[in-house]
Amino acid sequence: MIRHDIFADKVKTTLARAGLPVASTFDAALSWGVYVEIADDEQLPPRAFLRWRVHPVLQEHLRTVSRDALLSDPQVREFRVARDAMNTAVIAVLENAGFSARPARGERAGEVLVGESAD
Numbered sequence: 202m203i204r205h206d207i208f209a210d211k212v213k214t215t216l217a218r219a220g221l222p223v224a225s226t227f228d229a230a231l232s233w234g235v236y237v238e239i240a241d242d243e244q245l246p247p248r249a250f251l252r253w254r255v256h257p258v259l260q261e262h263l264r265t266v267s268r269d270a271l272l273s274d275p276q277v278r279e280f281r282v283a284r285d286a287m288n289t290a291v292i293a294v295l296e297n298a299g300f301s302a303r304p305a306r307g308e309r310a311g312e313v314l315v316g317e318s319a320d
Contacts, residue, residue: 205239208247212237212300212315219294221287224254233257235291240314250305251291251313253284288313 213223213235222234233254240248255263259280266274288304291313295302301316 204245205242205247208317209237209239209249212249212251212295215298215300216291216294221291221294235287246317248314248316250309251288251315252311253287255280284311 216235217223224232224234224236226232233256236252236254238250238252240250259276262276263280266277271277288311292302292304295313295315299318301318302313304310305312305314
C-alpha cells in the first residue's frame, strides 16, 4: 500500500508542477481538478485512474439535466470537450515525465489509466 501511495503522490506532484489543478479530497463537492484513484491496492506495479472533477457550479447543473437531455445540453457538450482536452493534456504531461498513460476503456471510459513507466 505504501508503494501505491508513493506512486499516487508522484502522479499528483507531476501534474501540479505542470500547472494542472489536482483534486485534493475524496469529496467531489470540496475539490475539483484531476482526481487520482489507485486502480487496485494489491496490483504491482501500481496503476491509477485519473478523472476530471468539475467545479460545484457545473456539478449542480449536471444534477438538474434530465437523462433525455444529456446529449443535447450545451453545458454537457462543453464539459465533454473540456474533459477530453484535459485528458489529452494529462496524458502528455505524464508521458513526458516517464509514466505510461492512455485513455481508459469500458466502464472507466472518459478517464485516464496511468502506470509507472512508458517502457
